[in-house]
Amino acid sequence: xxxxxxxxxxxxxxxxxxxxxxxxxxxxxxxxxxxxxxxxxxxxxxxxxxxxxxxxxxxxxxxxxxxxxxxxxxxxxxxxxxxxxxxxxxxxxxx
Amino acid sequence: xxxxxxxxxxxxxxxxxxxxxxxxxxxxxxxxxxxxxxxxxxxxxxxxxxxxxxxxxxxxxxxxxxxxxxxxxxxxxxxxxxxxxxxxxxxxxxxxxxxxxxxxxxxxxxxxxxxxxxxxxxxxxxxxxxxxxxxxxxxxxxxxxxxxxxxxxxxxxxxxxxxxxxxxxxxxxxxxxxxxxxxxxxxxxxxxxxxxxxxxxxxxxxxxxxxxxxxxxxxxxxxxxxxxxxxxxxxxxxxxxxxxxxxxxxxxxxxxxxxxxxxxxxxxxxxxxxxxxxxxxxxxxxxxxxxxxxxxxxxxxxxxxxxxxxxxxxxxxxxxxxxxxxxxxxxxxxxxxxxxxxxxxxxxxxxxxxxxxxxxxxxxxxxxxxxxxxxxxxxxxxxxxxxxxxxxxxxxxxxxxxxxxxxxxxxxxxxxxxxxxxxxxxxxxxxxxxxxxxxxxxxxxxxxxxxxxxxxxxxxxxxxxxxxxxxxxxxxxxxxxxxx
Numbered sequence: 001x002x003x004x005x006x007x008x009x010x011x012x013x014x015x016x017x018x019x020x021x022x023x024x025x026x027x028x029x030x031x032x033x034x035x036x037x038x039x040x041x042x043x044x045x046x047x048x049x050x051x052x053x054x055x056x057x058x059x060x061x062x063x064x065x066x067x068x069x070x071x072x073x074x075x076x077x078x079x080x081x082x083x084x085x086x087x088x089x090x091x092x093x094x095x
Numbered sequence: 096x097x098x099x100x101x102x103x104x105x106x107x108x109x110x111x112x113x114x115x116x117x118x119x120x121x122x123x124x125x126x127x128x129x130x131x132x133x134x135x136x137x138x139x140x141x142x143x144x145x146x147x148x149x150x151x152x153x154x155x156x157x158x159x160x161x162x163x164x165x166x167x168x169x170x171x172x173x174x175x176x177x178x179x180x181x182x183x184x185x186x187x188x189x190x191x192x193x194x195x196x197x198x199x200x201x202x203x204x205x206x207x208x209x210x211x212x213x214x215x216x217x218x219x220x221x222x223x224x225x226x227x228x229x230x231x232x233x234x235x236x237x238x239x240x241x242x243x244x245x246x247x248x249x250x251x252x253x254x255x256x257x258x259x260x261x262x263x264x265x266x267x268x269x270x271x272x273x274x275x276x277x278x279x280x281x282x283x284x285x286x287x288x289x290x291x292x293x294x295x296x297x298x299x300x301x302x303x304x305x306x307x308x309x310x311x312x313x314x315x316x317x318x319x320x321x322x323x324x325x326x327x328x329x330x331x332x333x334x335x336x337x338x339x340x341x342x343x344x345x346x347x348x349x350x351x352x353x354x355x356x357x358x359x360x361x362x363x364x365x366x367x368x369x370x371x372x373x374x375x376x377x378x379x380x381x382x383x384x385x386x387x388x389x390x391x392x393x394x395x396x397x398x399x400x401x402x403x404x405x406x407x408x409x410x411x412x413x414x415x416x417x418x419x420x421x422x423x424x425x426x427x428x429x430x431x432x433x434x435x436x437x438x439x440x441x442x443x444x445x446x447x448x449x450x451x452x453x454x455x456x457x458x459x460x461x462x463x464x465x466x467x468x469x470x471x472x473x474x475x476x477x478x479x480x481x482x483x484x485x486x487x488x489x490x491x492x493x494x495x496x497x498x499x500x501x502x503x504x505x506x507x508x509x510x511x512x513x514x515x516x517x518x519x520x521x522x523x524x525x526x527x528x529x530x531x532x533x534x535x536x537x538x539x540x541x542x543x544x545x546x547x548x549x550x551x552x553x554x555x556x557x558x559x560x561x562x563x564x565x566x567x568x569x570x571x572x573x574x575x576x577x578x579x
Contacts, residue, residue: 015455016435051471055287055527075194081424
């Protein structure tokens with residue numbers, strides 16, 4: 001079991017990562033090795049087993065729909081790389 | 096002063112043997128001398144530490160007391176510290192200054208701890224050797240040509256070199272227990288949900304858990320008492336009272352049933368490590384414990400299950416790093432796509448990118464059922480193995496790592512070999528169980544740890560067993576020859 005270079009390119013795009021062409025082949029092989037290790041799981045019969053998403057199978061706790069957080073927008077904007085007038089700035093999206 | 100145990104510092108401060116400012120200054124000076132060699136710290140906060148120490152001394156002069164008041168510690172650089180740089184060992188957060196404290200940081204500060212600085216770690220907690228940090232590798236004080244383990248390598252190296260009496264750390268697949276084992280320390284990963292993850296920068300949200308690394312079970316008990324507890328800001332936090340771990344330490348071990356899983360004594364276990372672990376088991380027997388063979392038949396599947404679940408969750412958690420709201424941003428992005436791709440590709444290291452790719456693949460359409468869902472089913476089988484074992488035994492014991500500290504570069508060329516470094520530790524994260532490592536011997540001068548795994552919320556029992564072991568042995572008192 002291995003990942004094709006096309007699959008790898010597609011996944012990299014989904015993850016918004018640009019893989020250096022020089023390392024793509026190496027990463028492809030390494031990921032193939034990892035996937036081979038993962039394939040051992042396929043040999044186990046899990047038809048009657050329900051997936052376990054949480055170690056203690058707990059349920060999401062809910063709280064009353066009330067405002068409890070203070071407004072710290074200024075603090076959070078202060079650590080942004082580029083911001084202005086309370087907005088995060090990014091390169092133009094709409095032409 | 097740096098040889099005094101964490102749990103004894105408050106007493107010494109009470110008796111005015113030295114002040115918090117004095118011990119803090121002493122340790123800061125040691126760190127500055129040692130860090131060029133060990134690289135255990137990413138950020139030192141001399142000003143903040145001395146300010147807190149002075150405040151603790153003043154409080155004590157005014158009649159305040161507490162077992163952690165004025166006690167210096169270090170925080171793994173994965174815990175947000177308000178106003179103090181928090182990097183996760185990554186260029187992506189290389190200049191990130193959090194606007195808030197993690198709950199763990201808040202709680203230890205409320206108990207009076209002095210934060211010396213932030214310890215180095217594998218980038219975004221992904222690694223078992225602390226070789227992947229953007230800030231350079233950490234060296235093991237027992238042998239500076241060898242790794243301290245990871246991802247909490249900085250915390251472990253700092254405590255082993257007597258630069259800090261205790262440090263916080265986190266464990267997703269063994270990142271507390273394995274470095275504790277490789278550095279001759281006592282480290283504990285709490286039950287999933289026992290310690291709040293609020294402000295603990297996320298790697299794999301269903302596996303991440305915090306805990307202390309220190310020089311003894313008694314030290315760990317003290318730190319954990321302050322760290323643990325329900326937190327409304329962590330939706331996976333367990334709402335049950337925190338026991339007084341220190342008061343539980345001295346219970347005799349007579350009648351304790353210790354499970355020894357046959358799967359953990361496999362050909363991959365180095366003979367020197369096996370001998371030390373078995374000698375440790377014999378010591379528990381001598382104290383009245385009963386050794387019982389158990390089987391955890393799905394153990395071999397824990398590595399592949401983990402290496403699907405952890406990367407999958409990491410790919411989701413790390414999608415927030417986009418150069419927009421915080422963290423690294425590439426220069427002169429041509430467009431939005433370029434902003435995302437270059438910020439992420441330049442900001443993340445190779446191991447992190449590798450895991451994001453594996454995780455994205457495992458969650459992508461067409462592969463989700465075969466990989467991620469399958470891994471979650473395997474996970475339930477692994478948890479079920481433990482549930483059944485705990486019907487017959489009180490704790491499970493075995494190795495924490497396959498061998499002692501390895502040399503730099505020895506495992507980093509092949510990620511599979513590195514992943515096998517976690518083979519004994521991963522299952523406890525998958526099952527959400529508390530687990531710890533305590534020093535059990537030396538092989539060719541390098542420390543070996545013994546792992547104890549408990550049932551949910553049995554941190555008190557684990558610390559009790561380790562403490563009784565440490566009252567009868569002296570492995571935990573051994574220090575490296577490293578001079579700071």
